[in-house]
Every structure is written in C-alpha cells, then in structure tokens.
Amino acid sequence: MSLKLHLPDSDATVALGQRLASLLSGMDTPPALLLQGDLGSGKTTLVRGFVESLPGAEAAEVSSPSFNICNLYPTTPGVAHFDLYRLEGMSPDDALFDSFEDPATITIVEWIQFLPTEIWPAEALFLEWTPSDTGRSLVLRAMGKAARDVVDALRP
Template sequence: MTRIDLPDEAATLALGRALALSLPDGWDRPTALLQAELGSGKTTLARGFVSALPGAQDAEVASPSFNLANVYPTKPPVVHMDLYRLGEGALDDGLEELLEAGHCPGQVALVEWAQFLPGEHTPRERLDIRILHSGAGRLAELTAHGENARRWLTRTLETFYKSG
C-alpha cells in the first residue's frame, strides 16, 4: 500500500490528473475502486482524472449517485459509477453489465463506494484507492492488484510528485 498526503482539494485534483496521465498501455479495462466517507473527495478525484483527458471540455463531471453511472466522452471514455444507493450485496442489472469483463473494452472505470461491489464483480486487476480524513486534509491509500495496476501506480506516483 502506498500513502499520499492530500492537504487540500487542489492536491486531490492533482492526484486524479496524475492517475489519468499515467494509464498503462495494453490494459483494455483500467479500473480504480474508490472508497471513502461522504464528502471525502471521491468525485473531486474523478473530476481531476477526467480533466486531464482529451475531450474533457465536453464532460461535466458530477457524482453519479442518482444515475448510478455517468459516461464521459473523453479519450479513453470514462465510466464513473457510484454504488452508494445500491447498498451491500445489491447490484442493478445495467450496472452489472458495465462491470462484467469485456462489456466495455477500452473504457476506464472509476467506481465510487466500491465496498458495495459484490466480490464476484471485483476485477482481479485493479487499483484500490481509499481516501481518509487526515487533520484538515485527506490521506489516499493506493493498493495495486495485478501487473497493469502496479505499472499504473508506479507511473502515477512519478507524475504526481513531478507536478507537485
């Protein structure tokens, strides 16, 4: 696990941008599973991510709490999901389809409230991002699962610390 101090919203946006700029080549379904309390910065991180991609000017990033999933017209496309309203163990059919391997090749998945994702739908290769309150700021804990995710994390750290 890697920890990153996020003292303010600008740092959370910067981490999101670093994640987007560091996507590894050859991974057809990059997935980041986000866990944090309400108001901890999950959507802010997603906003930073989307803002760094081509086509971001056409994307209005908002929490997908009511839609369950927003798809942004970036390159690559980003599917931004929020499982909060589903609760533990429940999964909407349409969202289940989005999560199944191979349904959305070439898209990046950002999944908020990933703790509500049933185990059988958790991708083996993924980047887990947990955001915790830390004083006035936040602390991000990143854990890579699989070789593609490890490359993503390594590149993200290089990009984040170069820009900061």
C-alpha cells in the same frame, strides 16, 4: 503493493486525478479505479481532475452519478463513472461488468465497498480515503500488474 499519500487540499486531489489520467490513458488495458471513502472525502474531486485532463473533456460535465448510477464521459479514452452508494445491498446491472471488461474504457467506481470483493475486477487500483487532521490520507492498493505499474510510477 500499496502506497500511502497525503492530500493536503482539493487541488492536490485534482492533481492526483490528472496524474492518474496521464498514466492510465496510455495503457492498452488500464486497471479500474475502485474508490472508497466517506461522503465528502474527495472521490468525485479526484474523478473531476481525472476526466477534465483527458481529450474531449470540454463536452463532459463531471458530477457524482449518485442518482443515475453511471455517467459516461465522451473523452479519449472513454470513462465510465459508477456510483454504488444507492445500491447498498443490491447488485449493479451488467453495464458495470461490461465496463470492467472493455479495454477502450477506463472504469471508475465510487463506493466500491458496496460490491462484494469477490466480483471486483482482477486488474484494479483500490483507493481508500481516511480522515486526517489536515487534508486527507489516501492508500492506493494495486491489484494486478498494470495497477502495480501505476503505483510504481506514483512513488516519489
């Protein structure tokens, strides 16, 4: 199941992040968010909207974790934000896989294309950004029941 969206600007990207946070934070076992897109496509902007809308966000400084691979945000629920850009061709450490299995943490992974699909979590929402003449195009693909519920809730 998939859904195609057009995000005309960064405000729309932030708003989608806020909406996703609202939907996922109320779930017992939220799907992971797996993000794929070019540099500057809006991945970290979406994460910023997501994290900043959760309780505890005032203590979080959202940035791309390109250099330290993972940022943990002190929100409720907790958010683990991974960036695999620097790991191309290498395997991440166990923290990523532990995060996938922790129902108390929402896991967000940028540059998911650097992780072989056979080790992606079974319950996930795959977001793929593509260039557009105006703004950005985004395709959301649901993997698992919880992710399908999220895509259904996002439909106009």
